[in-house]
Amino acid sequence: MELLESAAAMQQWATAQRAGGQRIGFVPTMGFLHPGHASLMALLRPQVDRLVVSVYVNPLQFGPGEDLDRYPRDPEGDAALCRDQGVDALFRPPDLYPDGFSTSVSVHGLTEVLCGATRPGHFEGVATVCARLFGLTQCQLAAFGDKDFQQLAVLRRMVRDLALPLEIVGAPLVRDADGVALSSRNKYLSESERGRARSLHRALFGMQQRAAAGERDVAALLAHGRSLLDADRVDYLQIVGAEDLQPLTGLDPAVPARALGAAFYGATRLIDNVAL
Numbered sequence: 001m002e003l004l005e006s007a008a009a010m011q012q013w014a015t016a017q018r019a020g021g022q023r024i025g026f027v028p029t030m031g032f033l034h035p036g037h038a039s040l041m042a043l044l045r046p047q048v049d050r051l052v053v054s055v056y057v058n059p060l061q062f063g064p065g066e067d068l069d070r071y072p073r074d075p076e077g078d079a080a081l082c083r084d085q086g087v088d089a090l091f092r093p094p095d096l097y098p099d100g101f102s103t104s105v106s107v108h109g110l111t112e113v114l115c116g117a118t119r120p121g122h123f124e125g126v127a128t129v130c131a132r133l134f135g136l137t138q139c140q141l142a143a144f145g146d147k148d149f150q151q152l153a154v155l156r157r158m159v160r161d162l163a164l165p166l167e168i169v170g171a172p173l174v175r176d177a178d179g180v181a182l183s184s185r186n187k188y189l190s191e192s193e194r195g196r197a198r199s200l201h202r203a204l205f206g207m208q209q210r211a212a213a214g215e216r217d218v219a220a221l222l223a224h225g226r227s228l229l230d231a232d233r234v235d236y237l238q239i240v241g242a243e244d245l246q247p248l249t250g251l252d253p254a255v256p257a258r259a260l261g262a263a264f265y266g267a268t269r270l271i272d273n274v275a276l
């Protein structure tokens with residue numbers, strides 16, 4: 001596995017691979033890798049000739065007072081996991097943006113709701129870093145997890161709208177044995193917070209069960225979800241159209257719907273979602 005530690009090194013490597021006719025797959029991450037990240041690598045590995053993983057904690061997508069400065073890091077563990085997954089190049093730049101960087105990418109509509117409502121600028125940061133990473137890696141396929149459902153929708157829209165020459169692949173959410181969605185941020189949780197964090201997926205699955213049993217009324221589904229949710233603060237619990245992410249008032253079998261939640265356990269904000 002090659003370790004690439006600058007944007008220029010990444011670009012050179014990718015250009016050489018593409019000149020040799022290699023198909024490049026890419027998994028962008030912020031590191032502290034876990035089996036959720038590994039699942040994205042495993043999904044792409046058989047579909048590409050060269051697999052690139054980036055580890056970069058992108059300051060543009062963190063707001064003031066968020067956890068940029070304490071985001072967990074494990075460079076050795078990350079490299080070992082990538083090697084195990086047959087990654088060809090690990091792109092781990094200390095800085096990603098050139099001097100005078102002055103571009104940002106905004107995807108309107110999808111980014112004002114859900115996480116975007118309480119994290120202004122977050123998805124702009126995500127779209128901007130991904131646009132730059134797609135350029136540097138020259139990838140033809142890039143994988144993102146359903147765990148960050150809104151992020152996946154935003155990036156699909158960006159790639160479509162800007163006609164970027166790559167395909168976005170979505171991957172199922174990977175959970176711990178007790179149902180909690182795997183996340184690098186789970187490391188922040190105390191034992192009691194980790195115990196209560198199970199209530200987030202319980203609330204979502206509870207809503208999923210009621211919907212499967214025939215409940216169509218979104219207010220009733222949300223009331224049920226809230227009754228199961230034991231968090232220090234609920235950022236949102238919502239049911240939206242899976243394509244446009246706009247709130248629904250009722251379920252319609254013809255319209256795919258998604259239930260999403262974001263909640264704080266202590267100072268840690270966790271997100272999760274399920275299909276309805």
Ligand code: AMP
Pocket residue numbers: 028029030031036037039040143144145146147148171172173174175181182183184
């Ligand atoms: P992050 O390092 O948290 O920015 O995540 C990098 C990528 O891994 C994103 O596409 C995430 O959606 C994906 N990811 C993170 N956690 C999970 C999980 N539990 N299951 C599936 N994908 C995940």
